[in-house]
Amino acid sequence: MADPEVEIFWPSSLPSAPALEQQDVLREAGVTATCMLRPIRRGAADAVLVLVTSAVLEPFLSTLFARLAEQAHKGLKAFVDGLLRGRPDGAEAPEGVIVESATGGRVTFTADLPEQAYEQAVGLEACGDRWTWDSRRAIWTPA
Known part of the structure; x- marks a missing residue:
């Protein structure tokens, strides 16, 4: 798999340090x-969008995040946690990635x-579907 390019669209209403740190990790x-940085529309959630040039997410998630940790799902979790964690100064964190x-x-x-959820996500073939975690059934489901 050729290395994809990644763009992190970060809510401009939040401090950008977490996004810049994870950009450096990548x-x-x-x-x-x-x-x-992107402006947030009125009433929209402060979510981070990570856009990858890869057509299919599964090879991206499994290959890239295996580079960041011994197991791909641990690398993916560390990356997401790095974007979602709150700051020591009490600054807000995004609602999702x-x-x-x-x-x-x-x-x-x-x-x-x-x-x-992270273990399942690295093997998820999310070509054109939109997936969310169903905590009741403990699986990713198309939205």
Whole structure:
């Protein structure tokens, strides 16, 4: 798999340090990464959008995040946690991280996801579907 490019669209209403830190993590793993601040529309949630040039998310999630940790799901969790964690100064954190492929496949991560969600996500073939975690059934489901 050729290395995808990654764009992190960060809510401009939040401090940008977490996004810049995770951009550096991706770059250190050999991925071309760019962070851009984006204004939030009135009434919209402060969510981070991570756009990847890959058409299918599964190879991106499993290959890239295996570079960041011994197991891909642990690397993915560390990346998402890095974007979602609050700041020591009490600054707000985003409500979620949306990883989207160039063809529209979309997986939404939130701070309360169990380890099992990350394990399943790295094998998820999210070509054009939008996936959310169903905590009752403990599986990713198309929205």
